[in-house]
Amino acid sequence: xxxxxxxxxxxxxxxxxxxxxxxxxxxxxxxxxxxxxxxxxxxxxxxxxxxxxxxxxxxxxxxxxxxxxxxxxxxxxxxxxxxxxxxxxxxxxxxxxxxxxxxxxxxxxxxxxx
Amino acid sequence: xxxxxxxxxxxxxxxxxxxxxxxxxxxxxxxxxxxxxxxxxxxxxxxxxxxxxxxxxxxxxxxxxxxxxxxxxxxxxxxxxxxxxxxxxxxxxxxxxxxxxxxxxxxxxxxxx
Numbered sequence: 539x540x541x542x543x544x545x546x547x548x549x550x551x552x553x554x555x556x557x558x559x560x561x562x563x564x565x566x567x568x569x570x571x572x573x574x575x576x577x578x579x580x581x582x583x584x585x586x587x588x589x590x591x592x593x594x595x596x597x598x599x600x601x602x603x604x605x606x607x608x609x610x611x612x613x614x615x616x617x618x619x620x621x622x623x624x625x626x627x628x629x630x631x632x633x634x635x636x637x638x639x640x641x642x643x644x645x646x647x648x649x650x651x652x
Numbered sequence: 653x654x655x656x657x658x659x660x661x662x663x664x665x666x667x668x669x670x671x672x673x674x675x676x677x678x679x680x681x682x683x684x685x686x687x688x689x690x691x692x693x694x695x696x697x698x699x700x701x702x703x704x705x706x707x708x709x710x711x712x713x714x715x716x717x718x719x720x721x722x723x724x725x726x727x728x729x730x731x732x733x734x735x736x737x738x739x740x741x742x743x744x745x746x747x748x749x750x751x752x753x754x755x756x757x758x759x760x761x762x763x764x765x
Binding site for chain 2: 572574579580581582583584587623625639640641642643644645
């Protein structure tokens with residue numbers, strides 16, 4: 539079972555920031571938070587990941603709470619092309635065997651409206 | 653450079669037939685993953701390899717499903733004696749190292765009639 543919970547759907551106006559929350563209250567100390575998105579029927583696309591510090595790249599920012607039990611993915615200026623399902627996943631980054639796999643939930647379906 | 657490729661993109665087969673799905677990962681990527689995705693659901697992990705070694709096959713539904721990556725590059729997912737419930741999108745992903753982000757292929761849409 540997925541170790542994260544996300545809202546089923548969200549709406550955002552084009553040009554505004556989209557803030558997608560994720561709860562991962564049972565996260566372990568060696569687990570990272572990963573975000574992927576899937577546009578329509580395409581393959582999932584990596585966005586960003588982090589351990590405990592906030593992270594930013596050209597696509598998005600990731601804000602992780604101090605207790606690491608939740609995080610928020612921020613798309614600073616959402617466009618219509620950001621309409622997709624966004625998945626938040628926790629995963630051990632180092633170690634062997636079964637801990638390496640990604641367990642996907644249902645994600646958040648983000649609709650960016652003109 | 654070239655991304656992950658999968659073939660065929662679409663496969664229609666009759667119940668009881670065997671099918672082989674191919675994945676070409678990004679050149680040099682150590683890890684290769686297989687997932688299955690039903691409509692409206694997130695990808696479901698099947699198995700993964702580091703180089704040629706199968707590290708985790710806990711997601712394979714039953715013994716009709718098998719996968720190999722004999723030379724640490726191309727991988728084949730084989731489904732024997734296909735059943736209608738096997739119909740799904742089968743996705744392959746690769747990563748430079750196990751802990752790195754995964755790059756996904758376009759998938760193979762399998763339909764069992």
